[in-house]
Amino acid sequence: MTGATLQARPPAFLPNWPARLAWIALAIYTVYAASLLDVTWARFVLGLEQGARFISRMFPPDTAPDKLALLAKGLYETVEIAVIASILGILLSLPIGLLAARNLMPPWVTWPTRLFVVLCRSFHQVIIAILFVKAVGFGALAGILALTVASIGFVAKLFAEAIEEISMKQVEAIRATGAPFMNVITYGVMPQVLNRFVGFATYQFDSNLRNSTMVGIVGAGGIGGTMFAAFQKFDYDYLLTILLAIIALIMLSEVLQNWIKKIYR
Amino acid sequence: MSATAGIHREWRRYTPSQRLARFVLYFGLVFACVVSLRTVQIIPEFLYDAPEQMADLFKRMWPIDWAYYPKGVHEALIETLHIATLGTILAILMALPLGLLAANNITRNAALNYGAKFFLVSSRSVNSLVWALLFVAIFGPGALAGTMAIAFRSIGFVGKLFAEALEEARPGPVEALKAAGAPWTSIYLKGYWPQVEPAFWAIALFRWDISVRESAVLGLVGAGGIGMAIDSAMNLFQWERVALMLVAMLVVVIVAEVGVTWLRKKII
Amino acid sequence: MVAAERATGAVAIEVRGLCKEYKRGVPVLRDISIAFPDRGITAVIGPSGTGKSTLIRCINRLVEPTAGQVLFHGLDMVKLRGRALREARRRIGMVFQEYNLVERLSVMENVLSGRLGYVSPLKAWLRRYPPADIDAAWELLDTVGLTAFANQRADALSGGQRQRVGIARAVMQHPALLLADEPTSSLDPKTSVEIMELMTALADSRRIPVILNIHNVPLARRFATHVIGMAGGHVVYDGTPEGLTDDHLKQIYGGEDWLE
Numbered sequence: 001m002t003g004a005t006l007q008a009r010p011p012a013f014l015p016n017w018p019a020r021l022a023w024i025a026l027a028i029y030t031v032y033a034a035s036l037l038d039v040t041w042a043r044f045v046l047g048l049e050q051g052a053r054f055i056s057r058m059f060p061p062d063t064a065p066d067k068l069a070l071l072a073k074g075l076y077e078t079v080e081i082a083v084i085a086s087i088l089g090i091l092l093s094l095p096i097g098l099l100a101a102r103n104l105m106p107p108w109v110t111w112p113t114r115l116f117v118v119l120c121r122s123f124h125q126v127i128i129a130i131l132f133v134k135a136v137g138f139g140a141l142a143g144i145l146a147l148t149v150a151s152i153g154f155v156a157k158l159f160a161e162a163i164e165e166i167s168m169k170q171v172e173a174i175r176a177t178g179a180p181f182m183n184v185i186t187y188g189v190m191p192q193v194l195n196r197f198v199g200f201a202t203y204q205f206d207s208n209l210r211n212s213t214m215v216g217i218v219g220a221g222g223i224g225g226t227m228f229a230a231f232q233k234f235d236y237d238y239l240l241t242i243l244l245a246i247i248a249l250i251m252l253s254e255v256l257q258n259w260i261k262k263i264y265r
Numbered sequence: 266m267s268a269t270a271g272i273h274r275e276w277r278r279y280t281p282s283q284r285l286a287r288f289v290l291y292f293g294l295v296f297a298c299v300v301s302l303r304t305v306q307i308i309p310e311f312l313y314d315a316p317e318q319m320a321d322l323f324k325r326m327w328p329i330d331w332a333y334y335p336k337g338v339h340e341a342l343i344e345t346l347h348i349a350t351l352g353t354i355l356a357i358l359m360a361l362p363l364g365l366l367a368a369n370n371i372t373r374n375a376a377l378n379y380g381a382k383f384f385l386v387s388s389r390s391v392n393s394l395v396w397a398l399l400f401v402a403i404f405g406p407g408a409l410a411g412t413m414a415i416a417f418r419s420i421g422f423v424g425k426l427f428a429e430a431l432e433e434a435r436p437g438p439v440e441a442l443k444a445a446g447a448p449w450t451s452i453y454l455k456g457y458w459p460q461v462e463p464a465f466w467a468i469a470l471f472r473w474d475i476s477v478r479e480s481a482v483l484g485l486v487g488a489g490g491i492g493m494a495i496d497s498a499m500n501l502f503q504w505e506r507v508a509l510m511l512v513a514m515l516v517v518v519i520v521a522e523v524g525v526t527w528l529r530k531k532i533i
Numbered sequence: 534m535v536a537a538e539r540a541t542g543a544v545a546i547e548v549r550g551l552c553k554e555y556k557r558g559v560p561v562l563r564d565i566s567i568a569f570p571d572r573g574i575t576a577v578i579g580p581s582g583t584g585k586s587t588l589i590r591c592i593n594r595l596v597e598p599t600a601g602q603v604l605f606h607g608l609d610m611v612k613l614r615g616r617a618l619r620e621a622r623r624r625i626g627m628v629f630q631e632y633n634l635v636e637r638l639s640v641m642e643n644v645l646s647g648r649l650g651y652v653s654p655l656k657a658w659l660r661r662y663p664p665a666d667i668d669a670a671w672e673l674l675d676t677v678g679l680t681a682f683a684n685q686r687a688d689a690l691s692g693g694q695r696q697r698v699g700i701a702r703a704v705m706q707h708p709a710l711l712l713a714d715e716p717t718s719s720l721d722p723k724t725s726v727e728i729m730e731l732m733t734a735l736a737d738s739r740r741i742p743v744i745l746n747i748h749n750v751p752l753a754r755r756f757a758t759h760v761i762g763m764a765g766g767h768v769v770y771d772g773t774p775e776g777l778t779d780d781h782l783k784q785i786y787g788g789e790d791w792l793e
Contacts, residue, residue: 026354029350030351030354033350033351036347037347037351037408037409037412037489038407038409043404043409046404047403047404047409050402050403050404051403054399054402054403083297084298087294122478122514122515122518123511123514123515124479124481124482126394126482126485127481127482127511127514130499131319131322134318134322135318135319135322136314136315136318136319137318145315210390210392211392213395214392214394214395217394217486228398231402243391243395246390246391247387247390250386250389250390251386251390254386260290263286263287263290
C-alpha cells in the first residue's frame with residue numbers, strides 16, 4: 001500500500017503560535033514579577049521559620065470561658081449581619097434585576113439600573129464597609145449596609161442575565177392570555193429563573209457569611225473586630241480559636257445550603 | 266369518561282413531605298430574620314443621621330486630587346496588579362494537583378478525596394484579609410505577604426471548580442483511551458485535559474479578576490498594594506486622595522473585566 | 534446452541550463460562566462459552582438488554598466479569614492487572630456507538646491516540662510520535678477518506694465521519710482483534726452501510742477479525758461471516774448467517790411482527 005504513493009505530506013500537527021507565545025510570555029512575567037516583589041528564596045526560608053514559630057504560638061487554642069463568651073457574641077452578631085444583609089439584598093435584587101433585564105424593559109430603564117449594579121459590584125466589600133463606617137458609625141449597621149450593597153451587585157447582575165436568557169415564547173404565551181404585567185412576570189418569567197435565583201441567593205448568603213466575618217476588621221461589626229483585636233494584642237492562641245470557629249461556621253452553612261438546594265429542586 | 270366523574274381529583278404541586286420541608290424552610294428564614302432584627306444593635310440616632318453623614322463624606326471627597334496620582338498612586342496600583350497575578354499563578358500551580366485528588370472520578374481513594382476537599386474548603390473559608398493578616402505576621406508587611414494571601418485564598422476556589430469540571434467530563438473518550446491500553450498519564454493528558462481546558466481557563470481568568478479586587482484591600486492590613494495608600498490617606502483624613510484611589514481602583518477593575526471578557530472569547 | 538464447524542479452527546479469542554451480574558441475583562450473562570473465529574466479521578445479535586454490549590465489554594474488561602475466563606493469545610484477560618492488562622488491551626481495538634472521540638482535539642490527534650498504548654506519556658504530550666506511526670496515520674486517513682480533515686477539530690465532523698475516525702484510531706493500534714459496540718446504531722441507514730463496508734474492507738486487507746454487536750439483523754446478515762445470537766443472557770445461535778432461519782430469529786427476538 002505504501003511506497004509508490006510517497007508524497008509530501010502537510011505537517012501532522014499545526015503549531016499554535018499565539019498559544020506558545022502566550023505561555024512564554026507568562027513564564028517571563030512570573031520570573032519578572034517574582035523578582036519585583038522581592039520573592040527571594042532567602043525570604044521564603046525565613047518566612048517558613050517564622051511561620052513555624054507563629055503556628056506554635058497558636059497552639060493550643062485558647063478556650064477560657066470569658067474568651068469563648070466573647071467569641072460566641074461576635075459570631076452571633078456576624079450571623080445576624082449576614083442574615084439581614086442577605087435578605088435585604090436579595091429582596092432588593094428581585095426588582096432591580098427585573099429592571100435591568102434588557103428583554104423586559106426599555107433602554108432608558110435598563111441603562112441606569114445596570115450602571116448602579118456595576119457600581120455596587122466594583123468595590124470590595126471592605127472598602128464599602130469603611131465608607132459606611134465613616135458615614136453611620138461603628139457597629140453592625142455599617143456591616144449590614146455594606147453587605148447589602150455587595151449582594152445587590154452580585155445577585156441583581158446574575159438575575160438580570162438569567163432573565164435575559166429565558167425563552168420569550170413562554171412570556172408571549174402568557175401575555176397573549178391578556179394577563180396583567182405582574183402576572184406575566186410571575187407565570188412567564190419567574191418559573192424559568194426561580195431555580196437559578198435560588199442558587200444565586202444561597203451562594204450570596206454563603207458569601208455574605210464569609211465576608212461578615214471580616215468586615216469587623218474595619219469596625220463594621222461582627223467577629224472580625226474581635227479577631228483583629230486578638231491579632232494586635234499578639235493573642236495568637238485566641239486567634240486560632242476564632243479561626244476554627246469561623247471555619248466551623250462556614251462548613252455548617254455549606255451543609256445547610258445543600259439541604260436547602262435539595263428542597264427547592 | 267363518566268367513570269371518573271364522582272372522584273374529586275386534586276392537583277398538588279408538591280407532595281406532603283415536600284410541603285412540610287418548604288414550610289420549615291420559610292419559617293426558619295422568617296424566624297432568623299426577626300430574631301436578627303430584634304437583637305442586632307443598631308443605634309437609631311446613627312440610622313437617622315446616616316444620609317446626612319454620607320452626604321458630608323462625599324462632599325469631602327470632592328474635588329478629587331488628580332495630581333497625587335503619579336507620586337502616590339501609580340506604583341501602588343501596579344504593585345496591586347502584580348500581587349493579584351502572581352498570587353493567581355501560584356494558586357493555579359497548587360490547585361491543579363489538589364483538584365485532581367478531589368475529583369471522585371479520577372481519584373478513587375475516598376480518604377484522599379475527602380482530604381483534598383477539606384483543604385480546598387478550608388482555603389475558601391478563611392477570608393483573604395485573614396490570610397493576609399497571617400502572612401503579614403509570618404513574612405512581615407509588604408507585597409510578599411499579599412501574594413501568598415491571594416495564592417492560598419484562591420487555591421480553594423480554583424481547586425473546587427476544577428474538580429467539578431473534571432467530574433463533569435464525558436466518560437466516553439476516556440473509556441476509549443483506556444480500551445486502547447493507554448497509561449494513566451496519557452489518559453489524563455489526552456482524555457480529560459482537552460475536555461476541561463476551556464473551563465480551566467475560564468476559572469483562572471475569573472479568579473484573577475476577583476483577585477485584583479481583593480489585592481486592592483489587602484494593603485489595609487499591611488500586605489502591600491494600593492490598600493496601604495488608602496489606609497494612610499484615610500488616617501490623615503485626606504479624603505480627596507482617597508477618592509482618587511477609589512476611582513483608580515474602579516478603572517482598574519473595569520479594565521480587568523473588559524480584558525477578561527475579551528480573553529475568554531479568544532480562548533474558548 | 535448450534536455450533537458450526539469452522540474451516541480453519543483458529544480462534545481469535547475464546548470466552549469460557551462467562552457470567553456477569555450487575556446486581557446480585559440478576560445475571561445478565563449466564564455461563565457464556567464462545568470461540569470467536571479469527572477471520573472475518575462475527576456479529577452478535579439479540580434484543581436490547583440481553584447482554585450483547587456487556588459481552589463485548591467483558592472481552593477487554595471495560596466491564597468486569599463476575600466469573601469465567603477470557604482467553605486471548607494464551608492469557609486469561611480476567612486475571613491480568615496493571616501493565617499486563619494495558620499491553621493486552623492495546624492489541625484489541627474498539628469502536629464505540631457514540632464514537633468517543635476527544636472532541637476538542639484534531640482528527641489527526643484522535644487517530645494517533647490509538648498509539649497511546651505504545652508511546653510514552655511524555656512523547657505523547659509533546660506530540661512526538663514515531664515517524665512510522667505518523668505515516669501509518671496518513672495512510673489510514675487516506676483509506677477512510679478523511680485526509681482533508683486531518684487538522685480539523687473532531688467536533689466539526691458529521692456522525693459518519695466521526696465513526697471513520699474512530700475506526701482509524703482502532704486500526705492504528707495494529708490490533709489482533711477489533712471490537713465494535715453497536716458501531717452503526719447512531720448513524721442513518723446509508724452511512725451505516727458505508728461504515729460496515731469500511732470495516733469489512735479493513736478487516737480483510739489487514740486480516741483483523743472483528744467482533745461487533747448490532748441490532749440491525751439485515752445488516753448483520755449482509756456483512757457478517759459468523760453470527761452469534763443471544764437471548765436472555767444465553768447463546769442460542771452460533772453459526773453462519775446463511776443458517777440463520779426465521780425460527781432462530783423468533784427464538785432470539787420473540788414475536789413475529791418485525792420479521793419481513
